[in-house]
Amino acid sequence: MPAIPATTHAHQVQRANKQGQLISWPFQKVMMMGNVVQGRNALGEFFMLSLNKEFYCPEAIMKSCYALTDDYFIHVVKLTNDSTGIYFYNKVDNAYDIGKAAKNFLQLLNENQMRQIVLQETSSLHEEIIKKAFSPAVSFINVQNKSDDLTILVSAV
Known part of the structure; x- marks a missing residue:
């Protein structure tokens, strides 16, 4: 990880190790951003x-x-x-x-x-799977059910 410059606010929250790597990324950093x-x-x-x-x-x-x-x-x-x-x-x-x-x-x-x-x-x-799954139900739909939007057979096919 790249070192955080000493001028950033995150550096004041947590110090980097000797190799310039941040040991952990505290949640407070996000809050400050x-x-x-x-x-x-x-x-x-x-x-x-x-x-x-x-x-x-x-x-x-x-x-x-x-x-x-x-x-x-x-x-x-x-x-x-x-x-x-x-x-x-x-x-x-x-x-x-x-x-x-x-x-x-x-x-x-x-x-x-x-x-x-x-x-x-x-x-x-x-959609294709649903059509195939309910395709046998198409034969059960009669004229009366075709006009009824609440009939599950009509809405499924």
Whole structure:
């Protein structure tokens, strides 16, 4: 790893070893870079994680947010045209570990983004499999069922 110049704020947080390599990369470095902001507002204590919209689709962001709703109240806002802010408010009054929560969210976000990519790449194959699976059901559709949008046989084929 390249050495961090002594003028950067990260160097004050953790020193490099004698070979100029950073021993570990603390989460505080990310917080100082502005990706994570901790604070308090009218809704209470929060931490905000900013995300670049070019890297993550809205579906992946919202699925990841929903997965953490047992532990946090979550508020998603548009920061700029290129970034989204995710505010996390703890549901219980206990102190929370920002690093752990952010890592958990980012792991979920990466998983959900990958699922969206796979879904986009395989959607035509998925549709073809569904058509083939329900093709025997086409013979059961009569005139009355064709006009009913709630009939599963019509919606499946």
